[in-house]
Amino acid sequence: xxxxxxxxxxERLSGMRVRxxxxxxxxxxxxxxxxxxxxxxxxxxxxxxxxxxxxxxxxPFDRTRFGRRDxxxxxxxxVPEAALDPSPERLLAPPGGG
Numbered sequence: 001x002x003x004x005x006x007x008x009x010x011e012r013l014s015g016m017r018v019r020x021x022x023x024x025x026x027x028x029x030x031x032x033x034x035x036x037x038x039x040x041x042x043x044x045x046x047x048x049x050x051x052x053x054x055x056x057x058x059x060p061f062d063r064t065r066f067g068r069r070d071x072x073x074x075x076x077x078x079v080p081e082a083a084l085d086p087s088p089e090r091l092l093a094p095p096g097g098g
Contacts, residue, residue, distance in 0.1 A: 012080035013041070019064055024073035032066035032073065033057030039084045055083060 029035035033056030043051045056066035059075060067074035 009082055012082050015078040015080065016083075017077050018067075019062075019075045019077050021072045021074050024068060024071055028073070029056075029068070034066060034068050034073075037068070041083060055079060 026035075034054055037054035037056055039055045041053045041055065045051070052069070054068040055076075056068070058065050062075070062077075064075040064077045065079040067076045067079075
């Protein structure tokens with residue numbers, strides 16, 4: 001993946017915001033598209049720490065997307081389609097295009 005494509009993905013991901021978080025267990029993961037997740041975003045920090053975010057289905061009521069991080073169930077707004085389908089063509093499209 002090119003540097004421009006990676007920068008495009010990071011720009012789109014920067015618009016994501018957690019609207020709410022609740023303690024999560026295994027109950028309800030499948031109904032939220034989190035078992036298995038639709039996508040997983042993983043960030044490896046310089047010190048070797050790995051941060052992961054599972055993305056699930058879109059909530060039909062408020063168009064947030066379900067997510068899971070460190071055992072919490074999240075409602076995330078602004079999840080770009082590129083997070084679910086990071087094809088290079090989608091990443092090179094102008095912001096707002098995916």
